[in-house]
Amino acid sequence: MFKEIQSFFSIGKRNIDLPFLYTIFLLFFLGIIIMFSASVIPAEREFSDPYYYLKKQLVWGIVAIFLFLCFVQIPYQFLLKIAFPLCLVSIILLISVFIPGLGKSVGTSYGRNFNRWIQIGGFQIQPSEFSKISVLLFLTTFFQNFDPKKMIWNRKQVISVIVIFLILVLIVIEPAFGTTVEILTVIFFFIIITGFPIRRIILLFLAVLPLMFILVTQVGYRKKRLEIWLDPYKYRFDEGHQLVTSFRAFFDGGSFGTPIGSGYAHRYLAYSHTDFVLAAFVEDFGFIGFTVFFLVTLYLIYRIYNLLLRVKDKSGFYLGIGILLLLSFQFLINLYVITGLFPVTGISLPFFSYGGSSLLTIFILMGILANITQKGNLVV
Numbered sequence: 001m002f003k004e005i006q007s008f009f010s011i012g013k014r015n016i017d018l019p020f021l022y023t024i025f026l027l028f029f030l031g032i033i034i035m036f037s038a039s040v041i042p043a044e045r046e047f048s049d050p051y052y053y054l055k056k057q058l059v060w061g062i063v064a065i066f067l068f069l070c071f072v073q074i075p076y077q078f079l080l081k082i083a084f085p086l087c088l089v090s091i092i093l094l095i096s097v098f099i100p101g102l103g104k105s106v107g108t109s110y111g112r113n114f115n116r117w118i119q120i121g122g123f124q125i126q127p128s129e130f131s132k133i134s135v136l137l138f139l140t141t142f143f144q145n146f147d148p149k150k151m152i153w154n155r156k157q158v159i160s161v162i163v164i165f166l167i168l169v170l171i172v173i174e175p176a177f178g179t180t181v182e183i184l185t186v187i188f189f190f191i192i193i194t195g196f197p198i199r200r201i202i203l204l205f206l207a208v209l210p211l212m213f214i215l216v217t218q219v220g221y222r223k224k225r226l227e228i229w230l231d232p233y234k235y236r237f238d239e240g241h242q243l244v245t246s247f248r249a250f251f252d253g254g255s256f257g258t259p260i261g262s263g264y265a266h267r268y269l270a271y272s273h274t275d276f277v278l279a280a281f282v283e284d285f286g287f288i289g290f291t292v293f294f295l296v297t298l299y300l301i302y303r304i305y306n307l308l309l310r311v312k313d314k315s316g317f318y319l320g321i322g323i324l325l326l327l328s329f330q331f332l333i334n335l336y337v338i339t340g341l342f343p344v345t346g347i348s349l350p351f352f353s354y355g356g357s358s359l360l361t362i363f364i365l366m367g368i369l370a371n372i373t374q375k376g377n378l379v380v
Helices: 002-009 017-048 051-075 078-079 083-096 129-141 156-173 177-193 199-219 220-230 241-253 266-269 276-309 314-338 354-374
Strands: 103-107 115-119 123-125
Touching: 002 354, 017 051, 017 276, 017 354, 051 129, 051 354, 078 083, 078 129, 078 156, 078 177, 078 199, 078 276, 078 314, 078 354, 083 156, 115 129, 123 177, 129 177, 129 220, 129 241, 129 314, 156 177, 177 314, 241 276, 241 354, 276 314, 276 354, 314 354
Parallel strands: none
Antiparallel strands: 103 115, 115 123
């Protein structure tokens, strides 16, 4: 039996790594249960149908699993070859959110309109989510042959920088600041991996810092979010209610949680089935449930990292590391947001948060990872 267990966890024994596969589907099915628990009351209140969000998420889930199986079969080398056309498609889609009749604009209490979605029938897609895929592919093609010691800028490199910059600007304008930070984080780590001189990295960071300060403090809704983050209880009866209720969900959950779906956060926490779904999870299952979730998530990241260390191809390694960074960043920032360690931003919790675009994107990325880490691509 010990040998069977050892064989199961050994890397390179099967074409697709089973621990990796089982872990992502465990998180997905757990996410469906938690999302349903968190969405029953909002769905009943808004649509008079407690199963409304569950039914839509299941449809997205079926499509996501289908796409996962497709991308497992598509060689990642082919995806890298079409990275530039995919970025152009992303730019077109990002522009489409501003076209009346196609894009959907949502007003906020801060007096700002959010243009993040394209309406197709009864469903909405968020182009900025899918742009992560094309940007990761494009960044891989750019950085895999990037030599910081030979900084000779040719036409191709200049065009590459312009394309990435244009995508980032369009995402900022929507605005989807969280997605922008995700992409910038991946770029920053890619720069470090390529061996870019630390001195230049510091200078680059200092050069970007004023721009980041302006984007955070001089834009109305972001400035407000920063004020709420610094003192949420001051705004607990209006904009700070979301964060304060999240704190209460952690407190009420205790060690073993409350009866599923009956807690205060399930009734009064805004976005309890989307960005703040983990707060509803902790209220249901307590600290023990949160610990299990945290350990499973940590194991997934650890497993992916160990698989990538054995990848033969440099481009596969870079692409895989980019996906791992994006996945880890989403888990970490979402956790920081609901616990008040980071200002509220629109970053969903992978596999758990309600939303088709987020779910499809994460499963496509996992499919690409499964293709990169196939037995034939690993040093065993």
